[in-house]
Amino acid sequence: MFATVTLLVFVCLTTTTHADHHHVPCHTHNMTGLMSVMNLKGETKAFGSFTYDSVGRKLRFTSNESHPTDTSLDLDLLMLFDEGIFYEIDIKNHSCEKKKLQMSLHPFDIPDDAKFHSTVTTGSSSIKGEGLKVTIWTGPLTNMKGSYSMSVTMGCLPVSTFYFTETTSFIFSNMDVELEVKDPDLLVVPSVCHGKPVEDTPEGTVNSFLNEFM
Numbered sequence: 433m434f435a436t437v438t439l440l441v442f443v444c445l446t447t448t449t450h451a452d453h454h455h456v457p458c459h460t461h462n463m464t465g466l467m468s469v470m471n472l473k474g475e476t477k478a479f480g481s482f483t484y485d486s487v488g489r490k491l492r493f494t495s496n497e498s499h500p501t502d503t504s505l506d507l508d509l510l511m512l513f514d515e516g517i518f519y520e521i522d523i524k525n526h527s528c529e530k531k532k533l534q535m536s537l538h539p540f541d542i543p544d545d546a547k548f549h550s551t552v553t554t555g556s557s558s559i560k561g562e563g564l565k566v567t568i569w570t571g572p573l574t575n576m577k578g579s580y581s582m583s584v585t586m587g588c589l590p591v592s593t594f595y596f597t598e599t600t601s602f603i604f605s606n607m608d609v610e611l612e613v614k615d616p617d618l619l620v621v622p623s624v625c626h627g628k629p630v631e632d633t634p635e636g637t638v639n640s641f642l643n644e645f646m
Contacts, residue, residue, distance in 0.1 A: 455548035455567070456548075457542035457543065457544060457546045457548075457569060458542060458584070458588035459486060459541060459542070459588065460484075460486050460540060460541045460542070460584075460588050460589065460590055461486055461588065461589070461611045462484065462485055462486050462487070462611060462612055462613045463482070463483070463484045463486070463540065463589075463606075463609050463610070463611060463612075463613075464481075464482070464483050464484075464609070464610045464612060464613060464614040464615075465481070465482060465606055465607060465608050465609035465610060466479070466480070466481055466482070466606070466607045466608045466609075467479070467480065467481075467482045467493065467539070467604060467605065467606055467607070468604070468605045468607070469602055469603075469604050469605075469645050470602065470603050470605070471600055471601065471602050471603075472600075472601045472602075472603075477602065477645045478493075478495045478507055478645060479495065479496050480493060480494050480495035480496040480507065481493070481494055481496065482494075482540070482606075483613055483614070483615060483618045483619060484540045484541075484613075485613055485616075485619055486540075486541065488514070488619070489512075489513040489514045489541075490510070490511065490512055490513070490619040491509070491510070491511040491513070491538060491540060491619075491641070492508075492509065492510050492511075492618040492619055493507070493508075493509045493511075493641075494507070494508045494509075495507035495508070507644065508520070508521040508522065508523065509521070509641070509644060510618075510619070510621065510622075510625075511533070511538065511641055512621075513533065513536045513538070516532060516533045516536070517530060517531070517532060517533060517630065518530075518531055518533055518639070518641075519531075519621065519622075519625050519628075520644075521622060521624065521625065523622070523624065526624050527624065528622070528624045528625035528628055529628070529631055530625060530628040530629065530630050530631060531630065531631050531633065531639050532630055532631075532633055532639060533639055533640060534575050534633065534637075534638045534639045534640060535573065535574050535575045535576065535638055535639070535640035535642070535643075536574075536640070537573060537574060537580065537640065537641070537642065538640075538641045538642075539582065539590060539592075539593035539604035539606070539641075540590055540606075541590070542569050542582060542584060542588075542590075543569075543571055545571060546569040546570065546571045546582070547569065547570050547571055548567065548568075548569060549567075549568040549569060549570050549581070550567070550568050551565065551566070551567050551568070552565070552566060552567075552568060552583075553565050553566075554566065554583075564585065564591070565585070565586055566583040566584055566585055566586070566591055567583070567584050567586070568581060568582070568583055569581070569582045569583075569584065570582070573595070573597065573642075575638045575640075576597065576638045576640075577597065577598050578595060578596050578597035578598065579595075579596050580593055580594060580595050580596070581593070581594045581596075582594075589606075589609060589611075590606055591605070591606060592604060592605045592606070595642055597646075599646070600646060602642070602645060602646075
């Protein structure tokens with residue numbers, strides 16, 4: 433699987449434009465879609481649906497328990513990036529944990545300090561309908577050792593993001609994306625979370641969307 437991912441990233445990408453100083457990160461749209469998370473051992477860490485409000489910078493991700501390769505259990509996350517808070521929600525058991533975010537990076541928007549790397553075409557740039565042109569953005573992880581590489585369409589739609597850390601690496605892939613928030617209620621803090629205090633963060637822990645899959 434590692435070889436497959438490596439081929440996907442390095443062999444199937446035909447570089448068409450080199451980095452220059454005229455590119456600045458775009459900001460993505462409101463989105464609803466599916467997301468998969470896989471490590472480089474080929475293990476699917478999660479597969480489920482997401483809703484992202486690009487203006488309010490709010491994200492809801494719920495794993496699909498019925499997906500045969502989903503190894504995450506009851507993963508339901510509400511991330512409020514501007515507030516620096518997120519919720520781990522368990523609707524079935526009527527429980528909720530409120531935590532502080534130490535890192536706001538996520539695979540649905542390009543960080544403002546991301547560096548443009550290149551413009552590439554996945555598949556073929558010479559055969560009509562057989563290629564997808566994307567820009568590649570890179571940068572370091574904040575509050576932990578590591579880096580990321582994000583591919584984004586020319587219309588500023590995130591396709592995939594690699595996160596590399598000292599202990600593990602993940603690829604987040606977005607699929608079946610629609611450019612709207614189809615259910616705004618998903619981005620509202622549920623009643624089971626009302627009044628919850630912010631839990632203490634253990635020393636050495638970096639709470640983030642990425643950390644939920646590690």
